């Protein structure tokens with residue numbers, strides 16, 4: 001089974017626009033779970049423009065499914081994650097001013113840094129996933145750095161899927177995703193995926209990479225919820241994953 005972890009960042013963007021507590025992020029997370037989400041993902045950024053550090057602390061006792069915290073492993077991020085102890089931390093190489101995540105780790109260049117932060121998180125009993133481009137040559141170094149999983153950065157896949165909409169089977173780039181997924185599995189790494197996944201491109205991805213453990217989806221899912229409602233939307237996404245299992 002591939003889990004659907006709902007990234008609730010964009011609900012916090014809406015809340016922050018007015019400075020009050022609408023929508024209530026804690027209720028949103030609980031409702032996502034009630035509507036079928038298998039996990040809750042948050043990606044606090046240094047400027048706290050959406051999820052705030054305090055939200056992460058407040059969410060911890062309420063999340064009953066899998067709690068996944070994503071972000072760059074700065075000292076502040078590490079302190080937060082180590083105090084909250086989520087089920088999973090996903091490390092992303094975002095600079096502080098990034099608009100959104102736009103690349104995976106160079107696991108070879110940052111090997112010693114990754115080894116240190118992953119070791120610290122794993123010693124605290126937290127599963128560690130690291131954000132990776134579809135590059136087979138980065139997989140072995142992800143494993144030697146100590147990661148349990150990789151999260152395939154699906155932004156380029158989503159772009160190519162959009163371009164090749166009429167003939168998705170011709171997706172050239174997709175071979176790199178399949179190869180990277182295969183290499184990860186052969187190395188003993190489990191597989192997550194995320195970024196710009198949506199109701200159009202999710203099914204094809206899952207169909208060809210069936211060993212996916214989890215997808216984390218936020219931006220498109222929140223946009224779809226404006227039209228279809230949150231409960232329907234979560235069910236629509238889950239159907240993309242389960243109908244082909």
Ligand SMILES: CC(=O)[C@@H](O)[C@H](O)COP(=O)(O)O
Nearest residue numbers: 009043070092100101194195
């Ligand atoms: C790692 C990843 O792809 C997501 O966490 C994504 O970056 C969401 O972050 P934003 O909501 O800030 O775009």
Ligand SMILES: NCC(=O)COP(=O)(O)O
Nearest residue numbers: 007194195196216218219
């Ligand atoms: N890890 C990816 C994630 O949490 C959500 O990314 P997006 O769906 O907001 O692009």
